[in-house]
Structures are given as C-alpha cells and as structure tokens.
Amino acid sequence: MTDHIITPAIENRPVSFTQAEIGWTPWLEPLAEDDLTEAHLAGLVEASRAKSPYFRLLVRDPAVLEARTKTDKDIFYNTRTGLPRAERELAATVASRSNGCIFCASVHSRFASHHSKRGDDVQKLLDDGVGVDLGERWNAIVAASVALTATPPTFGNDHIERLSAAGLNELEIADVIHGAAFFNWANRLMLSLGEPTPAVQ
C-alpha cells in the first residue's frame, strides 16, 4: 500500500484544555499489531503499548522510540531523590499548555492533580494559562518551564535564582529542566502526527 495521510472525521473534537480522559488519533498509518516483529516489540518497551496507535506509529523507528521511552520514564518516575512527581508533571503540563498540546496537557494535568492533590490550581492553569498565580513555588516552576519552552529558549539565571529561592536544590532544578525539555519533544510528536478525540462518554 502506498503511503498516505489519514484525515479523521471527528465529532465534538476537544477545543479546550481539560483533565478529562480524551483520546488521540493518528494522521499516518500505524503498523498493524499483527505485523510487529521482535525489534518492534523491543522498541515499544512495554507489550501493552502495542494497543496504542500512537506508539505503533512511532515504532516505525524502533531504536529511537525505545531510547525515548526510557528517557521519559526516568525523567518522570525516578523520584527516589529530587523533585516530587507532582512538580515534574507540573513542568510537563506547563510546556504542553504553552505549546498548545491539548492531548499532552490532559494526561499530565491529571497526573499533576493526582500527585499534588491541587486539582483546582491545575485547572486554573489549564483555564487561564501560564500567567496564573499558584503560589511562589509553583509560580517559579511555571515561569521556568515557559522560558524553556520558548524558541529560542529564554531560560536564564533569573529563573535559576527564583527556583533556588523557592527552595529547590540543584538536582530539583535539573528535574524541572528535564521535565519541561522532555515535553518539548513529546508535544511536537503528539501535535504533528495526529489529533485529540473526545472522551468516551
């Protein structure tokens, strides 16, 4: 079959930032589950990801997907030391809000709410944007993540000093940098290879 785009017909497409469990559908053909080889399965890292059209599309380049997935997991899940998970998810949500990735923001705002128990503050960030006042510690993380998301990046010493004044040590500041930077990878894939679909009623 020749390569072609997919133009999905979506009713009630998501048009605002939400913490609801919305979906995502690709604009290019993912590999079929039955066609996945050992190399593809290794690229998916977790066998359950073979169910996801997003990962079955990315697995067309399995080596990159494998390394990307493992980078992602360590940046967000390795929380024995460093920044709490909630604030790594906050950085991810801010990058997604700033870039305009409605799907990425939905997933990571849910994680930020769950881990911080500050669902209302997270919703304010989604509703009103990255200029909201969420208290100084979160404001410092939001400002740093916005600056890292800008192109060219505007992240500077003032952001480091503000994070440090808000109580973050060097490892925790490095975690903010990685969380925001990683979503500048993820947002670009999610926004350019497909689009969000409404939550299943």
Added chain:
Amino acid sequence: MTTSTPDIIDLLAGIKPGSSLDRIRTQRPETREQAQKSYLALFEPDNAGDVSLVERQAIASFVAGLHRQPDIFEFYVSPLEESEKNRWLVEVLKAEIGAAHAVGPYGRYPAGPLSIEDSSGPIHRVSDAGREALGEKLAAALEHAHLLIFHLRDASPKALQALLDAGWTTNGIVTLSQLVSFVAFQIRVIAGLGLLAASVRRAAA
C-alpha cells in the same frame, strides 16, 4: 564507533567529570544514557533507512540555527563542513536559517474558546535558490522543521501530505519528526544544564 562518541549533552553543556553537575547527572543515570542512545539512534543509526545521514545532519543544523544556539549549530554542521562533498550545504543552510528566524510558540488552536489565544507568526518557505540546491525532499523537511519548532499547533494532515508529495515515506516522516523533536529537547537540556552548571560554579567561587 558508538563507544567513542562522547556524551553530547555533557560536551555541549560544558559538564566536566567530577563537577557538581556531573554528580547531579549521575543521579539520573538512565536519563543520561537514554538521551545519548536517542542521539545515537538518530545520528549514528545501524540502518539509516529512508533518511540519509547527510539529511539528518542538515535538518539538525537547521533546528539548532532556529534556536540561535551557535555551539550546537556548529556541532551538527561540522560533519557537513568537514566533507568535501557536502560542504556546499553549509552556506545554503545558513542562508535558510537567516531567513527563518522567529519567536515561538505561536499558531492557531482549533476553532473554539481558545481562539482568543491564537497568535500569528511567519510560515517559512524555502527560497527558490535553496529549493534548487537542496532538492524537494530536504527543502520540504526544513519547512516542516520550522513548523514543528515555532508553530507546532498549526500542524495538520496537509503538512504531512506535503512531505509525502516531496518524496518522504511514512517511516521517514516518523524519523524526521523524532529528529526535530529530539533536538528541541536536547537543546533545552543543554541550555538549562549549562546555565545551572555556571551558576553552581559561581556559587562555589
């Protein structure tokens, strides 16, 4: 070959063995190793598939240039510069970068409540001379890279159709998308950790 490649983030962020930032990165060994493996998978792949190594270096150089990161641009462009056969690309890339500067992110949301946040900015088209020199395939890749870097929320199936029309395959588009997006990540880590390293050194001085 891969064993001799230094850690690119350490190299470009100026992180020296034994320094405070080196110790911080040691606490995220998997992040460090897998970011490097991502780099290797994109720039030293076992099999280049539908995207040649020259195309990969050229696109990464363009992305670094759009971010106005001269050291990272130099890093990606140097294999082209050092090759007699590919050196001509450097001037073409520099001219395209010069014409493609913008400040992002901008772009349009799907029509609805977020439309009040729509903001406009340039849509880059490679110059006629650039297209002539680079060929349709690489020219289309640079135009797509500009979209992904500055106004990613304008992405559309049509943008992918333009790549297919220029000779890209579905597999090639996946690699291209990963490459542009990875370099966007890598640049931010390098810029962020580079500043953090300098600030730690100042505090210790």
